[in-house]
Amino acid sequence: MARPRVGTERREQILAAFEACVIRSGFAKTTLADVAEEAGQQRSLVRYFIGNREDMIGALIDRLLERAEAQLQAIPENDSVEQVLTLLFEHVFDDPTTNAVIMELWYLALRDARLRQRLASVYEILVIKVSTLATAEQEHDRAFAAVSLAFGSAFFRYLGLRPNSPDNLRSVTRHLLAEPLSQKGKRQ
Amino acid sequence: MARPRVGTERREQILAAFEACVIRSGFAKTTLADVAEEAGQQRSLVRYFIGNREDMIGALIDRLLERAEAQLQAIPENDSVEQVLTLLFEHVFDDPTTNAVIMELWYLALRDARLRQRLASVYEILVIKVSTLATAEQEHDRAFAAVSLAFGSAFFRYLGLRPNSPDNLRSVTRHLLAEPLSQKGKRQ
DNA sequence: ACCTATTTTGTCACCATTGACAATAAACGA
DNA sequence: TCGTTTATTGTCAATGGTGACAAAATAGGT
Numbered sequence A, B: 001m002a003r004p005r006v007g008t009e010r011r012e013q014i015l016a017a018f019e020a021c022v023i024r025s026g027f028a029k030t031t032l033a034d035v036a037e038e039a040g041q042q043r044s045l046v047r048y049f050i051g052n053r054e055d056m057i058g059a060l061i062d063r064l065l066e067r068a069e070a071q072l073q074a075i076p077e078n079d080s081v082e083q084v085l086t087l088l089f090e091h092v093f094d095d096p097t098t099n100a101v102i103m104e105l106w107y108l109a110l111r112d113a114r115l116r117q118r119l120a121s122v123y124e125i126l127v128i129k130v131s132t133l134a135t136a137e138q139e140h141d142r143a144f145a146a147v148s149l150a151f152g153s154a155f156f157r158y159l160g161l162r163p164n165s166p167d168n169l170r171s172v173t174r175h176l177l178a179e180p181l182s183q184k185g186k187r188q
Numbered sequence C: 001a002c003c004t005a006t007t008t009t010g011t012c013a014c015c016a017t018t019g020a021c022a023a024t025a026a027a028c029g030a
Numbered sequence D: 001t002c003g004t005t006t007a008t009t010g011t012c013a014a015t016g017g018t019g020a021c022a023a024a025a026t027a028g029g030t
Helices: A005-024 A032-040 A041-051 A053-073 A081-092 A094-108 A115-134 A140-158 A166-178 B007-025 B032-039 B043-049 B054-071 B081-092 B097-108 B113-134 B140-158 B164-176
Strands: none
Touching: A005 A032, A005 A041, A005 A053, A005 A081, A005 A094, A032 A041, A032 A053, A053 A094, A053 A115, A081 A115, A081 A140, A081 A166, A094 A115, A094 B097, A115 A140, A115 B140, A140 A166, A140 B113, A140 B140, A140 B164, A166 B164, B007 B032, B007 B043, B007 B054, B007 B097, B032 B043, B032 B054, B054 B097, B054 B113, B081 B113, B081 B140, B081 B164, B097 B113, B097 B140, B113 B140, B140 B164
């Protein structure tokens, strides 16, 4: 109990800097020195407070996923279908920096089974939210389809690909959520 | 006109090796030495025939995109809606190694505007195919929605996320392609 | 057999990044 | 003031990848 511990804040500061670097250059091309500079600290401090590269990446992933999960959990349980559509098409997949981070996570997940698992559980939360809020009988698969559509179109928007009218996507999705499936494949 | 030129074949051989390495380890972690070993050649040969790292990446991207484009162009013009659905859900986004490559391209596109442009044009071809084959009046936006849905669900499948019944996705998409939009947002 | 263009081998210096560590400074309690 | 714990600085060797280049080998034309 001598010099006061600033570890928690330093870690936070460093992770924020790391996140900024990752958004700018990606995980692979971000060096410890980059992070240190972004944080206005010495490289050795990054190592002292966070550890090695692997530790740092793990810590940032935790931070990102926890934040995402908290945001999803915070969705009110009494939203209308229209609010869900707005959520899907304008909030969840909208912010470009958020998208950059998401892409990074997906890319890492390509070679990290554990991260795949964790990403999956985050998206599953969203699907369940949508099925609860926007389908008559909490049909999982229609919510899954709606989320897939929103997710896919967000990725395409990233390439500059858009529908002629964004309203069309919304109305198609509204339709998709409201209309009962033909009896054949119906489930849950 | 002395020793016969083997450049074309060597380049092909090296690019194939590079592709294999990229599928295994990704662009960032594939070194010239990796490629050389995979091709059973000397590292210097890679440099001699392909050039530097940047050149090699550019060459592989060209190769991949040209192949993708050719495959899309080869889709018969008289397919039925069901064939289009099968195409979307079972062919285009199915093969895991293809998916790995696609992910790599998307990731590069994150920081390469030109590549974004080229990727966009490939997907646009697919959208146009679908709108021609599967919508009554070649409605771009419904085809766009269907492709987004298939694309998104393929990505999710990569995480292990699936619909309870794949048939549900198909029927939702079939529905989405067939049902006319409400007059409001209709276009094209 | 010789010349020439091309391919192939082998080696080198350079640079960036990482991980490790020793030395020093700072803050607080006793 | 002294001791202890934590934070901070600075430096080092090791690693791994890249680009460059000087040779040597090869295969055809003449």
